[in-house]
Amino acid sequence: MEKTISTRRTRILDQNYVMAKLENLKPEMDELVQELKKETAYAAKRFGWDEKQARLMFNQSARKIWKELIIRDNCHPFKTSILLWVQIPLWIAMSMSFRNMASMMPHQDAAAQVLFMELSTGGFGWIPNLTEVDHSLILPVAMGITNLIITEVNVLSRHQEGSKLQNIATNVFRVISIAVIPIAATVPSCVTLYWFTSSMCGLAQNLAMMHPGLRQLCGIPQSPIQRENPYQHLWTQLQKKMTKKRKKDGKN
Template structure:
């Protein structure tokens, strides 16, 4: 009911409804503007198969709440560009506890995995009377043997028992990944909130900046969509640098390929949408990468109670590009 009321407020030409929404309605639809038809790239003329889904997301409580929040920020005096920027940063702050908790679980999982692996291998070495001592670099323990039977026995026991023990403590990788992924719907719903504003019958004016004369027009130079893709790939690359996998399996390669394809596909789509939408997603991407790097700082981890990792750094951005591949 709330979403229907919000829609009705935009359709009825009642002057008393405008101040409550914080929308500066144009005197006309300015149909004479030479580029005006491109404002309807996100019109409601959708394929019948996905139209109900789009309607559901657009009218959901989350979308309507974020929409009202964007309009409230504009009512407080922020320009529409500032309102979009502030919304992205505020939502990043609201969803940060999920990422902080996931980071805490990952650190605990990392140390628990190393401890359990060490204990299991030590028992195998004791059984077969093999030395288990530090390597030449002194950074990890290794078995002093070339006996394939002993090595195979140790690897088998590690693969069998470590995941079970981690799962018993709630430190399984899927749980940690799901904590991070559960924030994705927030960004999707918030995008539809912005869509609701700019696709209304009496949509407000979104003045542009720099090379974009109107934020309701697609970026004429494709700079914003390309930047969204660049930061998307940087996020993927940085995650692999900070949290490297010991063995690149077919599943890992397929997962990376899928994320890369979706990032490229989103760039193609955003190039056709009003510039305010890729601008919003650029804010989301930059703030997401900044959050990930801030959580690598030792002082931040100490305050948040997160155990340290080998990838932590006092200068995370610089050291991200200087970091060697961990094994």
């Protein structure tokens, strides 16, 4: 588990670094696009391009410019998704490992029996046996709520209204956060505890990486998406959202 958290911590720093670099490229890209529009309009008149051909040449040139910029600053957008592609296999592997330990799989040898005994007697609080499910549902519900909070934090920290695709993705994550609760209620408590711990680490890291001082300490460059008071902004956005919802409910 410590290795998983360490890997995630490193990847989230890389992700924030690349995102900041990409944001800092946008003003430069906007200026180059404006120049490109003028050059394309001039070339269209000189060479007699129609609108379709002019748009095609503009798009090709714009893509080439953007590619050169991200190569220059070594901040390809794909790098922002590496955390996801690394985390998912690790999450699956760790979940299967805990499940196997709680079931003495795949071989019920001496080592498996020792691990099983440690889990069955090394519980805490309301879960003395980590090989059994959490009948109180505290861990499954806590994990679901934590995942919902992570989703809402991402929504509230946006700098502009989400696109249609982003809103769809947000609703999908909300549904998944709720749907995983009954699943977590049917697996051994050690698996649910790992899921909950992973979610809490993710929430803590997301909140921590909003802090300007920590971002500077980690070598993440300043960008337009960085706020001086990010936590105050989250609270303000939450209040606005709740007020808007109350007004909407009042009208209904």
